Amino acid sequence: MRAGLILSEALTGLRRNASMVISVILVTFVSLTFVGAAMLMQMQIGKMSAYWAERAQVSIVMCRDDSTVTTCAEGAATQEQLDEVATRLASPALADIVRDVRFESADEAYENLLKLYGDEYKDYVTPAQLGETYWVGLVDPGKSDVITEAFNGMTGVEGVKNQMQYLEPLFSALTVATYIAVGIAVLMLIAAVLLIATTIRLSAYARRREVGIMRLVGASNRFIQTPFILEGVAAAFIGSLLAGAAIVLGVHFGVGQYLHDRVTFITDWVGMSDAAIVIPVIIIIGLVLAALSAGFAIRRWLRA
Numbered sequence: 001m002r003a004g005l006i007l008s009e010a011l012t013g014l015r016r017n018a019s020m021v022i023s024v025i026l027v028t029f030v031s032l033t034f035v036g037a038a039m040l041m042q043m044q045i046g047k048m049s050a051y052w053a054e055r056a057q058v059s060i061v062m063c064r065d066d067s068t069v070t071t072c073a074e075g076a077a078t079q080e081q082l083d084e085v086a087t088r089l090a091s092p093a094l095a096d097i098v099r100d101v102r103f104e105s106a107d108e109a110y111e112n113l114l115k116l117y118g119d120e121y122k123d124y125v126t127p128a129q130l131g132e133t134y135w136v137g138l139v140d141p142g143k144s145d146v147i148t149e150a151f152n153g154m155t156g157v158e159g160v161k162n163q164m165q166y167l168e169p170l171f172s173a174l175t176v177a178t179y180i181a182v183g184i185a186v187l188m189l190i191a192a193v194l195l196i197a198t199t200i201r202l203s204a205y206a207r208r209r210e211v212g213i214m215r216l217v218g219a220s221n222r223f224i225q226t227p228f229i230l231e232g233v234a235a236a237f238i239g240s241l242l243a244g245a246a247i248v249l250g251v252h253f254g255v256g257q258y259l260h261d262r263v264t265f266i267t268d269w270v271g272m273s274d275a276a277i278v279i280p281v282i283i284i285i286g287l288v289l290a291a292l293s294a295g296f297a298i299r300r301w302l303r304a
Helices: 002-016 018-055 079-089 106-117 119-123 141-151 164-206 208-216 221-262 272-303
Strands: 057-062 098-104 133-138 157-162
Touching (some): 018 164, 018 221, 057 079, 057 141, 079 098, 079 133, 098 106, 133 141, 141 157, 157 164, 164 221, 164 272
Antiparallel strands (some): 057 133, 057 157
């Protein structure tokens, strides 16, 4: 009976403030959708970073005849210099860092270039212009600086390049986009909290006579507050469910059916398993913020 009365009061409040409740639902929906999108974006950045870090290599570019750096003053790398680099890569000092090594001759580099860009480059590029390269796979991509320090400045080596340095600007841009999404989400959540508090105050004012009667008959503050808190929680819960549905649709159609077929250089996309992690989180965020803001608002009103 007591629980039924509390639910009845909460439903009455939702009906009386339908327009404000709809506003709470919409603001909660939009804000939590941004929160979920930011979480999924950060998950995607993590997947991309792990994928490319595992495959990214460090290239040790040997000197060519036309190299201008000081370590190439003697011209193209000699066989002795090539052997010295290979020996150092196979040394015990680098055994815990180097996973594998692949040597690419000038002719192989030339053939790979033609396969990638077409035979029209035959008239503009020669194997001598490409030179030899050692491609080094690392056990820990974060230790690429060790390879750079070991071979930079070595006679016969033109330079050491880390493939991850070309991807870092992309990851940085995506991280900034995530921060922007989080910032928008925080602003929207603040708006939702304020709107929930306003809705609860209006609902309490509209039922001030009922509240007064409850006080006269000895109802506790918790009994009086609970229906109002349930109103805010119910509105936020509906908005959270809508946000969860938007995330599922976004992952299924936006990622699975649109981006997956058009952005082919990314092979590991966020999926429904990731959405299943995000959705409970945003629902909990919505319910907790609604309960706290509604509880704070009704306590202040009752003390007034």
